Amino acid sequence: MRTKESLLDIAALRADTPGCEKVVHFNNAGCGLLARPVLRAMVDHLDLEAAIGGYEASAAMAEQVRDFYAAIADLISCRPENIAFAGSATHAYTKALSAITFDADDVILTTRNDFISNQIAFMALRKRFGVRVVHAPDHPDGSGVDVDAMAALMRELRPRLVAVTHVPTNSGLVQPIAEVGRHCRELDLLYLVDACQSVGQYPIDVEEIGCDLLTATCRKFLRGPRGSGFLYVSDRVLREGYEPLFIDMYGARWVEADRYQPVDTAARFEEWEFPYSTLLGCAAAARYALAVGLEPISLRTPALAARLRDRLAAIPGVRTLDRGPSPAALVTFEVERWRPQPFKQAMDERGINSALSFREFAQYDFADKDVEWALRLSPHYYNTEEEVDRVAAAVAELTRS
Numbered sequence: 001m002r003t004k005e006s007l008l009d010i011a012a013l014r015a016d017t018p019g020c021e022k023v024v025h026f027n028n029a030g031c032g033l034l035a036r037p038v039l040r041a042m043v044d045h046l047d048l049e050a051a052i053g054g055y056e057a058s059a060a061m062a063e064q065v066r067d068f069y070a071a072i073a074d075l076i077s078c079r080p081e082n083i084a085f086a087g088s089a090t091h092a093y094t095k096a097l098s099a100i101t102f103d104a105d106d107v108i109l110t111t112r113n114d115f116i117s118n119q120i121a122f123m124a125l126r127k128r129f130g131v132r133v134v135h136a137p138d139h140p141d142g143s144g145v146d147v148d149a150m151a152a153l154m155r156e157l158r159p160r161l162v163a164v165t166h167v168p169t170n171s172g173l174v175q176p177i178a179e180v181g182r183h184c185r186e187l188d189l190l191y192l193v194d195a196c197q198s199v200g201q202y203p204i205d206v207e208e209i210g211c212d213l214l215t216a217t218c219r220k221f222l223r224g225p226r227g228s229g230f231l232y233v234s235d236r237v238l239r240e241g242y243e244p245l246f247i248d249m250y251g252a253r254w255v256e257a258d259r260y261q262p263v264d265t266a267a268r269f270e271e272w273e274f275p276y277s278t279l280l281g282c283a284a285a286a287r288y289a290l291a292v293g294l295e296p297i298s299l300r301t302p303a304l305a306a307r308l309r310d311r312l313a314a315i316p317g318v319r320t321l322d323r324g325p326s327p328a329a330l331v332t333f334e335v336e337r338w339r340p341q342p343f344k345q346a347m348d349e350r351g352i353n354s355a356l357s358f359r360e361f362a363q364y365d366f367a368d369k370d371v372e373w374a375l376r377l378s379p380h381y382y383n384t385e386e387e388v389d390r391v392a393a394a395v396a397e398l399t400r401s
């Protein structure tokens with residue numbers, strides 16, 4: 001039987017990706033390789049800015065600029081009016097947090113696998129406003145957060161915010177965000193999802209997740225440029241008047257001398273100035289991912305990672321660390337007798353791009369796994385089975401040396 005995954009023309013997709021000729025890029029969880037149309041959209045816009053002026057160039061490209069919102073909306077199943085551009089996933093996340101009026105003793109209910117910067121932001125809110133940060137326990141079967149236990153905490157604590165990272169930076173764990181979302185909807189709780197590692201890797205549907213706010217970068221599995229991200233803001237949140245703490249002349253209108261009025265759409269979370277070539281690159285990346293197809297991508301990408309995980313698990317001295325029934329394309333492992341930087345450098349020297357994770361990126365998860373550092377390998381659909389085997393062979397050679 002032909003699977004959807006086998007419908008991908010990998011040779012053509014690789015020919016469309018200049019970086020494939022140069023490196024074995026297994027750092028898509030850091031930053032994906034740009035496809036040619038993405039690169040072209042950005043360079044063309046810079047050329048236009050140089051030729052006719054920056055303001056004039058963005059005016060000339062108004063339709064394509066609007067398509068950023070439409071393309072991201074198509075990607076996550078919402079309306080363009082629900083999307084705000086951001087300079088990074090963290091920028092989007094902190095803007096979203098800044099819209100919530102926290103009082104002392106309000107509870108933020110999160111998980112042990114939420115992203116490092118989100119955890120730091122929660123602690124910063126605790127320091128400033130006296131909120132309580134509560135971590136729901138993990139399920140003993142290793143499948144991520146225990147949804148029933150989290151739901152019980154929701155009922156008991158009535159948190160001001162529930163926050164879950166879909167796929168953490170430090171492992172392939174896929175958190176049950178839609179199950180958590182169902183409880184949030186039932187109890188009418190504000191729900192923020194960090195989908196930084198999953199947008200571009202899986203189909204994402206904000207209605208199905210039941211989230212109020214969702215953040216992501218464009219540079220990772222979506223294969224957009226660096227310095228970009230977005231925030232999804234639900235109609236409900238817009239209607240209820242949430243606005244970022246610092247709203248500017250783009251997000252609001254100064255209607256009377258002592259009054260401003262936030263705009264109706266998620267644009268209230270944006271600022272007046274945009275890196276237009278980056279934004280156009282993101283639009284091209286989202287359209288590219290939609291054309292390739294999120295479903296075939298979501299079949300092939302984790303499958304390549306599973307092949308790699310299997311190969312690595314068979315190497316003496318290697319301990320793979322990812323948990324959960326169907327891990328994402330982030331393969332993390334620990335290697336006996338090596339220090340982190342020399343190991344990564346040895347991979348670099350073999351033309352293999354990878355990334356390091358340290359205990360401080362994941363205090364709960366790495367403590368549970370009793371690990372100080374891990375190498376992270378993150379393939380994408382344009383990588384090949386041969387590359388996977390080459391990478392596994394390189395790790396085997398290094399562990400023997």
Ligand SMILES: Cc1ncc(COP(=O)(O)O)c(C=O)c1O
Nearest residue numbers: 088089090115167168169196217
């Ligand atoms: C799960 C997760 N959330 C958020 C971020 C932060 O993204 P950014 O660097 O765009 O702020 C990352 C980055 O690695 C991530 O992996």
